[in-house]
Amino acid sequence: MDEFLVVKVKDLFNVKREVYIKAEEETDPRYGKPPEERTVPELISKGIVNIDKPAGPTSHEVVAWIKKMLGLKRAGHAGTLELL
Amino acid sequence: MALEKATKITSALMGAGKEYVCLMRLHGPVPEDVLLKTIQEFVGPVYQRPPLRSSVKRALRIRRIYYIRVLEIESKDVLMQVGCERGTYMRKLCHDIGEVLGVGAHMQELRRTRVGPFREDESLVTLQDLLDAYVLWRDEGYEKCIRKFILPVEKAVEHLPKIVIRDSAVDAICHGAALAAPGVLRVESGIKKGNLVAIFTQKGELVALAKALVRSEQIVVMDKGLVAKPTRVMMNPGTYPPFWREKKKT
Numbered sequence: 001m002d003e004f005l006v007v008k009v010k011d012l013f014n015v016k017r018e019v020y021i022k023a024e025e026e027t028d029p030r031y032g033k034p035p036e037e038r039t040v041p042e043l044i045s046k047g048i049v050n051i052d053k054p055a056g057p058t059s060h061e062v063v064a065w066i067k068k069m070l071g072l073k074r075a076g077h078a079g080t081l082e083l084l
Numbered sequence: 085m086a087l088e089k090a091t092k093i094t095s096a097l098m099g100a101g102k103e104y105v106c107l108m109r110l111h112g113p114v115p116e117d118v119l120l121k122t123i124q125e126f127v128g129p130v131y132q133r134p135p136l137r138s139s140v141k142r143a144l145r146i147r148r149i150y151y152i153r154v155l156e157i158e159s160k161d162v163l164m165q166v167g168c169e170r171g172t173y174m175r176k177l178c179h180d181i182g183e184v185l186g187v188g189a190h191m192q193e194l195r196r197t198r199v200g201p202f203r204e205d206e207s208l209v210t211l212q213d214l215l216d217a218y219v220l221w222r223d224e225g226y227e228k229c230i231r232k233f234i235l236p237v238e239k240a241v242e243h244l245p246k247i248v249i250r251d252s253a254v255d256a257i258c259h260g261a262a263l264a265a266p267g268v269l270r271v272e273s274g275i276k277k278g279n280l281v282a283i284f285t286q287k288g289e290l291v292a293l294a295k296a297l298v299r300s301e302q303i304v305v306m307d308k309g310l311v312a313k314p315t316r317v318m319m320n321p322g323t324y325p326p327f328w329r330e331k332k333k334t
Contacts, residue, residue, distance in 0.1 A: 013101040013150050013167055017245060018273040020304040025269055027286035028251050031324040034287045035236035040227055046089040046318060047234040049214060050207045062211065063085060069215050070087070077085045078097035078199060 044070065051077075090237040092316045096280060096293055100200025100243050101150065103167045107194070108178040110160040112187030122184050123152050123164065132176050140171070147172040162189075165197065201242035209233040237318060238290045241282040245272040247303070247312065248284050249291065254324035257283060257291050262313045265306035275300040281312055285324070292317040 053062050059077045067075040086094050110119075126149055133144050150167035157163075166174065175191045182189025197204050209217075217229035249257070253267025263283060275281055275296045283291045294312035296303075303311045 013243075015243070015274070020271050020273065020300065021269070022271060022304050023250075023269050025250055025286070031251060032254070032285055032287050032289050032319075035238050035289060038236065040221055040230055040234075043231065043234050043236060044087055046237040047087040048090055048202075048237055048240045049085045049087065049209060049234055050202045050205075051085050051214070052204075052208045052210045054211070065211065066085060066214065069211075070218055072087055074088050074091050075085060076091040076094050078094040 044072075086237075086240070087234070089318065090240065092318060093237060093240055093290075093293060095316075096241050096244060096282075097200050097202075099170050099280065101167065101169055101198075102172070102196060102200075103165065103198030103203075104174050105155070105163065105165050105195045105197050106174045106178065107192040108162040108164065108181065108189050109192045110162065110185065110187055110189045111182060113160070114185050114187055116157060119157070119162065119185065120154060123154060123162075123181060125184070126177065126181060127152055130172075130177070130180070132173055132180075135173060135176065145171075149177070161192070167198070201239060207233065207235055238284075238288060241290060241293065244280055244282040244293070245275045245296075245300070246282050246284055247271045247275075247294075248286060251285070251324055252327040254285055254291055254319070255321060255326040257294075257314055258317055258319050258321040258323065260314055260317060262297070262310040263294065265303065265309050265311050268303055268311060271300050271303045273300045275303070280315070283312065283314070285319075289319060289323075291319045 049066070051062065051066070053059060057065075063075050063077050066072070086092075129146050129148050131144055132147050134140050134142050136142075148169040149172065150169075151165075152167075153165040155163040155165055166172075166177065168177075174194055178189050178191040213229075214233055217233050220226045221230040247263070247268055248270040249263065249267045250269055253263065256267075257263060269286065276299055277296055279296045281294050281296050283294055285291060292314040293316040294314045296312050297310055298306070
């Protein structure tokens, strides 16, 4: 396996991952584009917001506000603080 | 919070590790050295039974505590930062620490400080700031703020093991086809059969989330066969050309 190995460390709760390179290829610049080059509407169409939710309103309420605020069709949150 | 199409990947975040800052209140005095030592004993796997009022089955389960950093102690109040596996009950952890100490304890306050790749950093935004940034972009065309707060969906899957594929394999995945070994360029270590993985283009775009059918080590050496089955497709079909149609005919 060693000939494929490139070491890259991810700092995600002590999970360390290495990358195996199987093959190399050029990507065609005509198709797709790096995420940094997305326009704002494109960014919104598949975006994530790291919201500092105030204590008080529920996550569900905050999602509803943001949905209305940004005129979104779909929005969702990932996980309640103290799941019961 | 996930917007529009990004809502498809929220399940990936639910399964991610979490970090909390939690205020524990002890019910009696405990010497500081005993307290610190006892808290550290909870690092590693812990048994937890979900609380009485719970949405999950109340069977004893094991959850991993990655680290506990005691930030501040002020008589009976202990402020600590806890990194843990998904589904770990902080209230339970405080209670259990109290039991071991013999004095009892409960959780007074809780704040989540990290979900998988998301921390309390410069990307964390209040409702008001998000609205201001949005209005600034919509009415004035000023993009800098909104770009800081709305992150690409790729950020939300940083914690998943990644498979990078050839341009020619992208469109088939967008149509829901399973990823075959020849389409793979790079693969991260640690993937086991059944794990959730993220399929990326070379440009760094998320194509889909998928269930791995084989281990990382096998993916590297396989020259044919299927390696992963998409569960959530993020990229629109037609973004990359459909090489697979031509291939099918021959």
